[in-house]
Amino acid sequence: MTALDQLLAEVSGERMGATVATLAGDAFAGRRVGTLGGAAARAWLSRHLQGIGATVATETFSVRAVPEIYAVPTAEWNDGPLAFGRDFTLHLASADTGQSRRGSLGVAGADDPAGRWLLVPAAMTLSEAYLHADGALGLLVGRAVDGDGWHFTMLAGPNPGPLPLLSVATGLWERLFDAAGESFSANTPIRRIDVTGTNIHGRLRTAAPGGADLLLTAHYDGVGDYPGLRQSAAADNGSGVAVVCEAARIIAAGLPAEVGLSVALVDGEETGALGSAHHAAQLSTRNDRPLVINVDGAGCLHEAAAIEAGGPAHGILAVLDQAARHTGLPLTAGPVASDNRRYAAAGLAAIGIGAGMAGYHSPADTADRVEPATMVAICRLVVATGWLAGADATKLSSLIGDRR
Template sequence: MTTGSEPAALDRLLAEVSGERMVATVATLAGDPFEGRRVGTPGGAAARAWLARQLEGIGATVTTETFPVRAVPDVYAAPIAEWNDGDIAHRLTFGRDFSVHLASVDAGDQPKRGPLGLAGADDPTGRWLLVPAAMALADAYEHAAGALGLLVGRAVDGDGWHFTMLAGPNPGRLPVLSVATELHERLVAAVGGGAASWSASSPIRRVDVTGANVHGRLRTATPRGVDLLLTAHYDGVGHHPGLRQPAAADNGSGVAVVCEAARILAAGLPSDVGLSVAFVDGEETGALGSAHHAGQLRATDDQPLVINVDGAGCLHEAAAVEAGGPAHGLLAVLDRAARHTGLPLTAGPVASDNRRYAAVGLATVGIGAGMAGYHSPADTADRVEPETMVAICRLVVATGWLAASDATKLSSLIGDRR
């Protein structure tokens, strides 16, 4: 049970949380040498090595675990697109006006030109077909025999960018480009004039790569001691040719929080409490790194309490929390920590690595607090709020400390099993 002196001890730990240190971590991870940290790239490997050094610097025993990642989308050259309304050629901007759809085949880096048409209405042969808003892509293929490619309308974010995804549909049989909604509507209107044309390339391939998780063991639990596992994914969607995507909030901010929380908890927990960190790879390709790690934990019957942070960039009214596995006790401790630190919480969803750990039966909470510029060039270090990282880090530290100090309350009253 906690005593009157223990909250004071917790407050001393919370006072050590450094926003400046976390800002520096985010700035480093979002820097050019790490190239957006896509799984299987030199930038990802450089980030992994840097993170290993940070963990070693706070006293962790560091190991890495590799795993295969199949068919990662790779835009290997800067795509080109323009359209002609019959009088004027309009050169378009990759990432803003258009992007390469995940369903696209690799048609090379040389543009293909042809008249514009409407899928389901015009002869497809030799045309770029605009897919009507009400038509599914699968249905558009039924009207696309002999077409040069398909153009699908897609909303851009508040900064005017298409967001990049690495997990999605398999490639179909044609080039497919996403076009900003307003431009798509303009092109549909231009088709009626009969003179509109489109020219574009779709240089996208799929590559098989190797991902790698970084594990740091800071403390080993006694047989009856609490074991804490702090996790965050360090990979991003990566740069495209001519398009820098730094992945500062997603998830440089989460990594920074976990680094800082681990540093503080390593020195502040009772001697019987275990503490480890997992910086996992491949989250953007389907949470493959956490799936690999969760499988290892299940195979060895390790049962840590898992706290995952994905996005600590821009807190609005409350931090999102998603609990999974036998987490009622852990969730109760998280609620106590939030009350102690003054951070409002709201129920999820946090669709991240926490779900992989929960799926193997581990008590898990996922925490998220906003990502400005999600999966785009707008996800820059200057948009990550230091005060948000401080608030989330304080929450993680308090949760870990309270869990260790009052382990009897981690067992659920409604039948959970750890």
């Protein structure tokens, strides 16, 4: 058995599963940036990194206008209650109205808007709908739900508009068009708050002058719980955090003396990858140029792991391909719209790895749906990539002038 194979044999799905279960627990309340749940997760992760031998520090940054649903939203059609999260959710462009508004249903552009909740036709933009909404109580737009029947929760999106705005499950929204004139009521308790995000940095090894420096990253924040809606964020991105921590633990002792290794568990990815943008700017200011491997979503592998390379990543991408061949994991080029893009935009060689997830941004993203075998496969890929990169830094010529 080679030295690499010995390291790969140490990867534990059970250990990573325990990490995911902890991060998805009630105590961490979905880990939205700036919340008590996020702070509790940060404290636990800091201790976890210290436990694998890392020197840990944190770094704060500002996050403006985070949407917060501060009470359970309610909606009724002909006095029959609709289910928040399934039948409807609050659109990010909604105005904040804590009190319920009751009126009749109508269609934007076709009915008198005064005192009505207006259904916005699919071909009509919100800007156009506002032109037909003088005196309206609010707007209803159709939106598809996922395979589990949940609306996706998003934190990054448009600014609030002038009216209450609900997203309604497509099937229900279509039925409401046949209910013009019937009674509808709803409230939209959503506000924007400024919060502080906090990145967690763990240094396990310091690179010698001229030695390669590896940076493993994953975001630890989720979209967070809402009143009446538990969103544990197990796969997104508890699974990525578990993989990165496990990979760092395993390869820390197996790298050549001159190779550095650190972990960044970043905050605020769900609000626009703000934590990684903050960290990437710091690295650029210090002229640090680590090789970045980011994992976002290691919960449900189908046929192949998605890989996105950015920045001067030709060398590390070649090593990643060699690692995939060694571990037997199929790879495919695909979008990994995560923190890797922030590091790449700062001119760093960055690889994003994604392996799917069940229940994206919804209450269905639970720990029991994260596949241990998927985490093992992705962790083995990260371990092999890091070990091969450190064992033969000559493969990483992309650090010297390769700007493809």
